[in-house]
Amino acid sequence: MERIPILRMGTTLLVTIQVDMHDEIAVRLLDDLTTMVTRTAARGVVIDISALDMVDSFIGRMIADIAATSRILDAETILVGMQPAVAITLVELGMSLPGVRTALDVEIAMELLRDAGDR
């Protein structure tokens, strides 16, 4: 079964989604990430979706679920790299991803998490 790899960088987990995910892969990513956050005591999760040319309601819900679950486990999720056309479509679809923090790229996201950790 296909899996999205999760990289660990210090206390941050980095996920780069580069495949056109079907629903089971998306659900598996939520499971895997939740397990990894607990096992590594991660404080941050960065999800890079710059390679995705579409986010539908299912993938959108998966992203929101990752953010909500991570928050309960004391890790902050930052979504990076959403293409403008994807953002416009997602809002028109009816999903505004409330509660999901975003950043323009991975570097900015890592800085945000570092600053949060310093406080």
Add this chain to the structure above:
Amino acid sequence: MTPAIAEPNRPAIHVDIASNEDVVFVRQRAREQSHRAGFSLLETTKLVTAASELARNTLEHGGGGYVDIEIITDGIRRGVRMTFVDEGPGIPDLEQALTDGFTTGGGLGLGLGGSRRLVNEFDIQSAVGRGTRVQVIRWK
């Protein structure tokens, strides 16, 4: 629906929808047709997202089925028409099914209502016990 004719030199793409992988396949085929029709990136993204929502509906609620994706013209207008057909249980209350947030499948209930906002024309016909047919058009 606007009278529109399929472009004879561009045959419809037919995709069977029987698994999660097929939903991804539908997205890819919708993207190809969208490019052939000369859609912009934003138009393509909207069409492909609608295709994904409707294909998932066909799979989850209709128990599987198929879609035909065609390039159509109406005068000087060009567009992509997608027709999703299943022989599932049908939808008893269409009005309710099109309402945002209404769901029977454990999802967000954005599938039908959301995809309707992403296309220019939306037609749904359903008969309880016989199935559902959703036809959408996005014009360039």
